Amino acid sequence: MILDDSPQTKPGPPALNPYGDALFLDFDGCLVEIAPTPDAIKVPDDLPHVLQELAARLNGALAIVSGRSLHELETFLQGFDGPMVGSHGAEARGMTAPMAHQPVGLSDLQQEMADFASQSGLLYEHKSHGGAVHFRSDPTRQAQVEGFAHALAERYRDFTVQPAKMAVELRPTGFSKDGALVLLSELSAFEGRRPVYAGDDTTDEPALAWAEANGGFGIKIGAGESVARFRLPEPQQLRGWLSAALEGEAWDV
Ligand SMILES: [Mg+2]
Structure with missing residues (x-):
């Protein structure tokens, strides 16, 4: 912080x-x-x-x-x-x-983010070209959410981790x-x-x-x-x- x-x-x-x-x-x-x-x-x-x-x-x-x-x-x-x-x-x-093409794996990535948020009791925000997990309701989860997002970006190479206010987002690379x-x-x-x-x-x-x-x-x-x-x-x-x-x-x- x-x-x-x-x-x-x-x-x-x-x-x-x-x-x-x-x-x-x-x-x-x-x-x-x-x-x-x-x-x-x-x-x-x-x-x-x-x-x-x-x-x-x-x-x-x-x-x-x-x-x-x-x-x-x-x-x-x-x-x-x-x-x-x-x-x-x-x-x-x-x-x-x-945007030249849809990033590869978009819907799978969004599903994984939604599942993670739901299992963690956090809010998932669906975005047309990615997604976000919000931890405003429980700021102590920040490190956990960031760890999840970085692990996800390792597997979905068309996406980049984008830190935001009380949220971590995955957005298309580039x-x-x-x-x-x-x-x-x-x-x-x-x-x-x-x-x-x-x-x-x-x-x-x-x-x-x-x-x-x-x-x-x-x-x-x-x-x-x-x-x-x-x-x-x-x-x-x-x-x-x-x-x-x-x-x-x-x-x-
Ligand atoms: Mg703003």
Whole structure:
């Protein structure tokens, strides 16, 4: 467990520039608060509308980049029709999906994960391109779940262990959020714009680093070490920052 540094040690992000910025947003723990189970998240009623409006102001340069399946993202954010990347980059909407083939052994791997979770009294989360076992209900099981996941990845070579918040996930090898940003940045709406990425989890760090290294900046949501230069304490503050960007005078220029 990494010791959390104070949320006060990094400043909040500067205002968005509608004419020059491209915005990439993680979903869980970033746009919406983490819930006891993945299904129990609460999506604010106006969130899809805010994203849709902001995307229009950014001339289409706004994308969601998540470890969730694309189907779940589309369901939770109905009303937003911009680009979305799901399953850590293995599936996408609004761009050519980079997935060349289904990873070998997907359904067997998912069954083994579901069996393990059920025998351990933990929650199994089915994902379209993998699965996750959540130990939020019993954090003392972390080492056991991690051991199981690494043993599984030894047998299913098309999958990689992805640590997450109170969960361990198996995702297809070769896909990542920063890889997704490279592909998104080649779309005409994003090309030549300054990348701004917001995320909360260890899975977001390579994408935050990519934004920082490519002339833009990262916004870490919540406590914890990060390569991002800026920080906001909770998803609520990120939503406020997005809404403020919509209402900013800069838009009227
Ligand atoms: Mg997240």
